[in-house]
Amino acid sequence: MDDFLHGWQLHANRRPKLLIADDQPVIIRVLFELFRESCDVFMATSGAQAIQVCQTEMPDLILLDVVMDDLDGHEVCRRLKADPTTSGVPVIFITSQDQEDDEVKGLELGAVDFIVKPINPVVTRARVRTHLTLKLQGDLLRASALLDGLTGVANRRKFDEDFQADWRHCIRENAPLSLVIVDVDYFKRYNDRYGHQAGDGCLKAVARALSETLRRPYDTVARYGGEEFACLLPKTALPGAVSIAERMLAAVRALSIEHVASAVEPWVTISLGVASVAPARDLSPAGLLRAADEALYAAKLAGRARVNVAFGG
Ligand SMILES: [Mg+2]
CATH class of the missing domain: 3.30.70.270 (Reverse transcriptase/Diguanylate cyclase domain)
Structure with missing residues (x-):
């Protein structure tokens, strides 16, 4: 089992939830195959659907396509960050090689990372692993800040x-x-x-x-x-x-x-x-x-x- 996954099982007692949002089914399929063994994978083929899945499933990480027909990835990210219930969900943008400006814009919107199409499985896996580990650590830190150190009940x-x-x-x-x-x-x-x-x-x-x-x-x-x-x-x-x-x-x-x-x-x-x-x-x-x-x-x-x-x- 992947080390990062072991940490999730041990500390969160569940698998991480990963949302893949892309309007190209072929990209979704590639990413799904990469992560279905280690994550609970949710899929969205439009920006509106991505926001909806975020609100109902509270994923631990989103892989978000920048160029989509209805709401583009930047707008989806902006809306997620503006909503207190979803603002903590980390976003990795999926961009194309010819969209360098998008990276700057994405960072300004609060994205944590990028992956570039065509998808490189090794790089993508490594980045997802890193950000899921950080998400788990952040969750644990937040939880422990709300517990009484001596008794373990709420503080x-x-x-x-x-x-x-x-x-x-x-x-x-x-x-x-x-x-x-x-x-x-x-x-x-x-x-x-x-x-x-x-x-x-x-x-x-x-x-x-x-x-x-x-x-x-x-x-x-x-x-x-x-x-x-x-x-x-x-x-x-x-x-x-x-x-x-x-x-x-x-x-x-x-x-x-x-x-x-x-x-x-x-x-x-x-x-x-x-x-x-x-x-x-x-x-x-x-x-x-x-x-x-x-x-x-x-x-x-x-x-x-x-x-x-x-x-x-
Ligand atoms: Mg697209």
């Missing part, structure tokens, strides 16, 4: 992004959005008693227990602060969110991590604040956050190791 930045996105999504879908804020009880005492390394281990175990409680792919848990976690539950009303919070409380208790310095129980426990809202344009995500925070604060005042619910959040 605060990712939480902020998801919160905004979920808020808008729930407005569109006319669906409720719930938020659970979780705090590890007497965590400072835990660190003082057992050391920071054990403290790190404790946070990792808690993060894993919280994640495992969530079953739907769009529910997310994030590390919100030092020993605070936040769980976003789109399309979940208050009763559902409360039952998830109760399961989280039980899951962390079931870890049975010794904590003799805790004033509530002799093992690690958490306090949880739950709030739910029907997002609307005249409300703000900050209000939901505040309600969940206040509910958490009340849970602590009431003796910790419990779920507390905000009403009217």
